[in-house]
Amino acid sequence: MRKVEVKAEHAYEILIGCKWQQELAPLMKDRSRVAIVVSSAMRSRVGEIEAEGTEVHFFQIPDGESGKDATVLESLWGQLGRAGFTRSDLVVAIGGGATTDIAGFAAATWLRGIDWIAIPTTLAGMVDASVGGKTGMNSAFGKNLVGAFHSPIAVLVDSKWLETLSDRDFAAGLAEVVKCGFISDREILTLLSGKSLSEVRSSKRLTEELILRSVNIKADIVGVDFKEGFAREVLNYGHTMGHAIELHSKYQLRHGEAVSIGLVYIAELAHLKGILSEELVGLHRSLLSRLGLPITYPAAAWEDLQPFLSLDKKARGKALRFVAISKIGTTLRLEGLAQSELLKAYERVSS
Numbered sequence: 196m197r198k199v200e201v202k203a204e205h206a207y208e209i210l211i212g213c214k215w216q217q218e219l220a221p222l223m224k225d226r227s228r229v230a231i232v233v234s235s236a237m238r239s240r241v242g243e244i245e246a247e248g249t250e251v252h253f254f255q256i257p258d259g260e261s262g263k264d265a266t267v268l269e270s271l272w273g274q275l276g277r278a279g280f281t282r283s284d285l286v287v288a289i290g291g292g293a294t295t296d297i298a299g300f301a302a303a304t305w306l307r308g309i310d311w312i313a314i315p316t317t318l319a320g321m322v323d324a325s326v327g328g329k330t331g332m333n334s335a336f337g338k339n340l341v342g343a344f345h346s347p348i349a350v351l352v353d354s355k356w357l358e359t360l361s362d363r364d365f366a367a368g369l370a371e372v373v374k375c376g377f378i379s380d381r382e383i384l385t386l387l388s389g390k391s392l393s394e395v396r397s398s399k400r401l402t403e404e405l406i407l408r409s410v411n412i413k414a415d416i417v418g419v420d421f422k423e424g425f426a427r428e429v430l431n432y433g434h435t436m437g438h439a440i441e442l443h444s445k446y447q448l449r450h451g452e453a454v455s456i457g458l459v460y461i462a463e464l465a466h467l468k469g470i471l472s473e474e475l476v477g478l479h480r481s482l483l484s485r486l487g488l489p490i491t492y493p494a495a496a497w498e499d500l501q502p503f504l505s506l507d508k509k510a511r512g513k514a515l516r517f518v519a520i521s522k523i524g525t526t527l528r529l530e531g532l533a534q535s536e537l538l539k540a541y542e543r544v545s546s
């Protein structure tokens with residue numbers, strides 16, 4: 196097992212390669228009440244959790260994005276209230292990023308913040324959603340518009356969960372790993388080089404190494420920039436076009452799949468601007484496509500993508516802003532781009 200320390204509003208540890216039940220037991224000790232928040236789809240996989248002297252309540256929520264909703268939050272508050280949760284009690288979120296986001300937000304808002312623990316069960320949750328202290332939900336006006344920074348007291352990463360994850364969700368999680376490689380860690384790219392999705396999946400050692408390296412990068416960045424200044428913005432590499440595509444696809448594409456196309460798009464844009472070599476653009480394409488991730492999007496979608504692009508949260512006022520790289524590990528901002536340049540880069544990812 197390896198540990199990564201995160202310094203946020205409080206310091207906490209991410210345990211990678213742990214056995215979650217073993218690590219959770221001592222953390223539940225001395226708590227009068229523990230709420231296990233789990234989605235209906237994951238409930239049977241979690242099994243029973245007991246702790247002597249502790250009331251353990253299971254709160255089930257809808258699976259995926261439908262769980263990140265105000266009505267679900269309200270129902271969690273109701274269940275916490277009825278069970279008499281106090282400031283010294285604990286929330287434990289077990290599931291993908293959607294579950295850890297809403298359960299973390301319930302913990303952030305109940306009594307103005309009680310302790311919570313994240314047990315991510317998807318690769319995206321392990322390398323991204325459960326690290327960094329962002330909790331929240333969707334609103335009628337868009338995704339993740341309501342939320343709070345409220346770090347867990349521990350994150351327990353048990354790669355055993357990944358055995359039942361679909362290939363599609365596993366690959367989607369790897370898109371964020373590839374992103375981490377390009378912005379900060381060449382070794383990630385070396386480890387993934389020439390590997391197919393099944394080759395990565397079949398090696399627990401490789402998977403845990405990739406999780407560790409990605410978590411280290413996010414933890415370091417969050418440690419210096421908890422509330423999203425420029426340091427944290429680099430984590431959005433590939434996400435400007437990625438978010439636009441995710442929205443345009445009406446969430447038919449997984450976040451990681453949209454980010455994969457967004458990574459190739461920004462690489463092409465940086466190449467067009469003379470910042471990034473053709474070889475590194477090729478590396479984006481080859482790594483992502485070997486992992487089974489999409490790297491193209493329909494040409495006809497360009498016009499419809501425009502409003503989504505300007506919606507991107509990194510767009511300040513009307514100016515569109517991208518995070519780019521000039522080489523592996525060197526990030527910069529790309530601003531003031533002409534429409535013709537944006538389109539030309541899009542033509543290179545068009546199908």
Ligand SMILES: NC(=O)c1ccc[n+]([C@@H]2O[C@H](COP(=O)([O-])OP(=O)(O)OC[C@H]3O[C@@H](n4cnc5c(N)ncnc54)[C@H](O)[C@@H]3O)[C@@H](O)[C@H]2O)c1
Nearest residue numbers: 236259291292293294316317319320323324329356359360
């Ligand atoms: N807070 C953050 O910083 C942050 C960062 C990135 C993403 N997110 C959020 O995370 C969410 C996406 O997370 P996700 O990709 O984990 O999606 P998800 O939570 O919707 O899970 C995807 C699917 O995988 C299933 N699943 C989960 N674990 C499984 C397992 N072990 N075996 C089989 N199936 C399993 C779930 O039931 C679900 O149907 C989005 O809502 C996104 O906004 C948050």
